[in-house]
Amino acid sequence: MLELQNLSRHFGGVKAVDQLDLDVVQGEILGLIGPNGSGKSTTVNLITGVYQPTNGALRFKGQDIADLAPHQRTELGIARTFQNIRLFGHLTVWQNLWAARVVRERGWSGFRERWLSGAKAAREQAEELLVFGDLAHKRDHLAGNLAFGEQRRLELIRAAASGAELLLLDEPAAGMNAEEILDLDQRIRRLRDQGRTILLIEHHMELVMEVCDRVVVLNFGRKIAQGTPAQVQRDEAVRAAYLGADHHA
Ligand SMILES: Nc1ncnc2c1ncn2[C@@H]1O[C@H](COP(=O)(O)OP(=O)(O)OP(=O)(O)O)[C@@H](O)[C@H]1O
Ligand SMILES: [Mg+2]
Numbered sequence: 001m002l003e004l005q006n007l008s009r010h011f012g013g014v015k016a017v018d019q020l021d022l023d024v025v026q027g028e029i030l031g032l033i034g035p036n037g038s039g040k041s042t043t044v045n046l047i048t049g050v051y052q053p054t055n056g057a058l059r060f061k062g063q064d065i066a067d068l069a070p071h072q073r074t075e076l077g078i079a080r081t082f083q084n085i086r087l088f089g090h091l092t093v094w095q096n097l098w099a100a101r102v103v104r105e106r107g108w109s110g111f112r113e114r115w116l117s118g119a120k121a122a123r124e125q126a127e128e129l130l131v132f133g134d135l136a137h138k139r140d141h142l143a144g145n146l147a148f149g150e151q152r153r154l155e156l157i158r159a160a161a162s163g164a165e166l167l168l169l170d171e172p173a174a175g176m177n178a179e180e181i182l183d184l185d186q187r188i189r190r191l192r193d194q195g196r197t198i199l200l201i202e203h204h205m206e207l208v209m210e211v212c213d214r215v216v217v218l219n220f221g222r223k224i225a226q227g228t229p230a231q232v233q234r235d236e237a238v239r240a241a242y243l244g245a246d247h248h249a
Pocket of ligand 2: 040041083
C-alpha cells in the first residue's frame with residue numbers, strides 16, 4: 001500500500017532518515033520502533049509531506065506522492081496523529097472531528113460551504129466515531145478542556161474521520177496509564193478490522209508486541225531489523241541499539 005524506497009532526509013550533518021526501504025502492506029498493523037532520535041517522526045513527516053526527502057521514492061497505492069502537498073496526500077487517504085497532541089483547542093470535540101472530515105474533501109477551498117452542508121452519511125460516520133472514541137458525552141466540550149487521555153482519543157478519531165485508509169499513529173500511548181493503553185490496543189485493532197491499515201510508532205513495547213503484525217526497527221535513521229514482534233525482540237542488533245540508548249540516557 002505504501003512503499004518507501006531508499007528514502008533519506010538529512011538535516012545538515014544529521015541523517016534523520018537514511019536509505020530507508022519500508023513497505024506497509026494493506027490491512028496490517030506495522031510497528032515502527034527505535035530509540036529516541038532514530039527517525040520515526042521524521043519518517044511520518046516524510047510520508048505526510050511535512051518534509052521533502054533529500055533522496056529516495058515514496059509511493060502510495062502505486063502512485064508517486066513525493067511531489068504532492070500534505071493536503072493532497074490526505075485526500076488520497078493518509079492521515080496521522082501527532083506525538084505532541086495538536087488539536088484545535090478552542091473548537092469543540094465535534095468541530096475538531098467535522099473539520100477533519102470536511103477538509104478531506106478537497107482541502108480548504110469552499111471549506112465553509114461544505115462545513116455547513118455536509119452530507120447526512122458523513123455526519124453519521126462522524127457520530128459513530130464519537131461513540132467509538134467514547135467521547136459522545138463530550139461532543140460540545142472544548143478540546144482544550146479535555147483530560148489528556150480524552151485528547152489522545154480525539155486525535156485518533158479525528159485521524160479516522162478524514163476517511164483515511166492509512167493511519168500513521170505517532171506515539172498514541174505517550175502519557176497514558178495502563179488502563180488507557182489497553183483501551184487503545186482494542187481501538188487500534190478495531191480500526192484495522194474496519195479495513196484501515198496502521199503504522200504504529202510506540203515506545204510502549206507491550207503495546208507494540210501485542211498489537212503489531214510486523215515490526216520495523218530504526219537506529220540513527222537506518223533500518224536495523226524487521227520481522228514479527230517475537231523476532232525483533234530477540235534480535236541482537238535491536239538489543240544493542242536499545243542498550244546503547246540507555247547508556248546515553
Ligand atoms: N526539523 C529538524 N531539524 C533538524 N534536525 C531534526 C529535525 N527534525 C528531526 N531532526 C533530528 O533528526 C533525528 C531524528 O528525529 P525524529 O524526531 O525523527 O526521531 P524519533 O525517532 O521520532 O525520536 P523520539 O522517539 O524521541 O520521538 C534527531 O536527531 C532529530 O534531532
Ligand atoms: Mg518522534
